[in-house]
Amino acid sequence: MSAFDLSEDQQDCLQELINVAMGQASDQLARYLNTFVYLKVPSIEQVKSDQLFDSGHQNLEAIAVVSQGFFGYEGIRGEALLMYQPQDSHRLADLLGYEDDEMSFDEQIIDLSSILTTTFLNVFASQIDNQMSYSAPRLISANQGMVSEHLTQQAFNWDLALKVRISYQVTDYSFNCDMVLLIPEEAIINIKTVIDRILEDF
Amino acid sequence: MLDEFCLDISNRLNTGILFLDCDYNIIMWNRFLEVHANKNDNDVIGKSVFSIFPELPRKWFERKLSSVIQLKTQSFCGWEQRHHLFELFHSRPITTDSHFMAQNCTFLPVEISGELEGICILIEDVTDVCHYQNQLNKALEELALSNRIDGLTQTFNRKHWEECLAKEFSRARRHQHDLALVMLDLDHFKLLNDTFGHQGGDLVLVETAKAVTKLLRMGDLFGRYGGEEFAVILPNTNLAGAEEVAERIRQSIAKNTIRYQDRTISVTASIGVATIDSIDTRYEDLISNADIALYEAKAKGRNRVCLAKETLLA
Incomplete structure (x- = not known):
């Protein structure tokens, strides 16, 4: 077991924090989007950075990725990647409440990503008495074939990635998107410290 | 004293600060x-x-602001999606082609003891970034294009054309679609070069490419295979369909009279046609089948279309 692996207790605690964060975030989202948003319990898995894009994404070419950095106190920081299958992304403008011609597709997924990431991480941060700041979200590439190329070319500085899969379902249509939180090694140690403190208090 | 210092700093920042109340009225802005x-x-x-x-x-x-107010979370607007929100002047009006400042805007909720007081908009000048990124994109586009195109005839070059063929070949294989290949070679081109000079020869290549391009459908892939040899990939086309296209190409080239220095150049082409066959396992086989048919067209007296025969494939 490396210094970056989570113990079973730590893993459970993190899952709980994320579940609560997701629950509150989806509640806020539903009110903002003025529609019924149904979120499944997010699945969380730890992925080694070099395996991140190996499994579950046979169809990587078809994905648009939006990246947004986050950073809080106590060295909690990382990068959130939101991954979309383009076929799921029709009518996003409808969902977000914009007129059809008001926003390009790129802008829609950037907007949605930013909302998903920040609402989720804000709640997550407040649970651990922290506060997050965010960099501007960036579309890495929506061009088919470019994303996997881009991602595999990056020499990752990340040892462990926390992959949180969220499924969004809205009453009259549904789409899926994956939120992947990439957390560099020092930040993992910092998260473990925070989790340990919560476990002690418990 | 600290307040004064903060005010001073905010007025010296090279970032715009705009503070709005929840009814979109401006409460404060910086210098x-x-x-x-x-x-x-x-x-x-x-x-x-x-x-x-x-x-x-x-x-x-x-x-946009309603999401900030309701979710109490920040929101962004980047120059890549919207060049600018506010029509502001910038510091490089001469050396960039941007009329207004390119901007990255951040919308922050301003909460005072839990109550939302308003929204702070940070406006960063990214005219520089925008300018260089656009130049880079333009250069990359040109590079990608020149990497695919034959400079003289403006058709696909050999390398790109062959990549296209490889793709179409495996696609046709996978979905069991038809795929045809038409290879054409201009007749007696060396003689033509000797008679009219290389510039005359070049003009013939350019005009021939134009004439062929006019006959093609969307999805057909036309490239210069070598010297005076061209090739057309016809996806979803069977042998009869490809023969028809080839015959039209042959007639069009034969009818095309090219004016060069007050003289008229006429040229004909020999054409070989082949289609994908269960025996072909590599796209190169398709090329050699079309090539054999082309050779046959030459041998039978030129200015004609010959089809690859099943027997030749065995």
Whole structure:
């Protein structure tokens, strides 16, 4: 077991924090989007950075990725990647409440990503008495074939990635998107410290 | 004293700070905005942001701010999606082609002891970034294009054309679709070069490419295979269909008279046609089948179309 692996207790605690964060975030989202948003319990898995894009994404070419950095106190920081299958992304403008011609597709997924990431991480941060700041979200590439190329070319500085899969379902249509939180090694140690403190208090 | 210092710093920042209340009235802005918007402080404070900046897309802006207010979370607007929100002047009007400042805007909820007081908009000048990124994109596009195109005839070059063939070949294989290949070679081109000079020869290549291009459908892939040899990939086309296309190409080239230095150049082409066959396992086999048919067309007296025969494939 490396210094970056989570113990079973730590893993459970993190899952709980994320579940609560997701629950509150989806509640806020539903009110903002003025529609019924149904979120499944997010699945969380730890992925080694070099395996991140190996499994579950046979169809990587078809994905648009939006990246947004986050950073809080106590060295909690990382990068959130939101991954979309383009076929799921029709009518996003409808969902977000914009007129059809008001926003390009790129802008829609950037907007949605930013909302998903920040609402989720804000709640997550407040649970651990922290506060997050965010960099501007960036579309890495929506061009088919470019994303996997881009991602595999990056020499990752990340040892462990926390992959949180969220499924969004809205009453009259549904789409899926994956939120992947990439957390560099020092930040993992910092998260473990925070989790340990919560476990002690418990 | 610290307040004074903060005010001073905010006025020295090279970032615009615009503070709105929840009804979109301007409560405060910093010097950066005052200067770049070229408006007087007194005419701005207390006014609606839409009256001071009428260029704002109002519905979009209100929806954007409503997410900040309701979710109490920050929101962004980047130059890549919207070049600018506010029509502000910038510091490189001469050396860039941007009329207004390219902007990255951040919308922050301002909470005072848990109550939302308003929204702070940070406006960064990214005209530089935008300018260099656009130049880079343009250069990359040109590079990608010149990497695919034959400089003389403006058709696909051999390398790109062959990549296309490899793709179409495996696609046709996978979906069991038809795929045809037409290879054409201009007749007696060396003689033509000797008679009219290389510039005359070049013109014939250019004009021939134009004539062929006119006959092709969307999805057909036309490239210069070598010297005076061209090739057309015809996806979803069987042998009969490809023969028809080849025959039209042959006639069009034969009818095409090219004016060069007050003289008329006529040229004909020999054409070989092949289609994908269960025996072909590599796209190169398709090329050699078309090549054999082309050779046959030459041997039978040129200016004609020959089809690859099943027997030749065995």
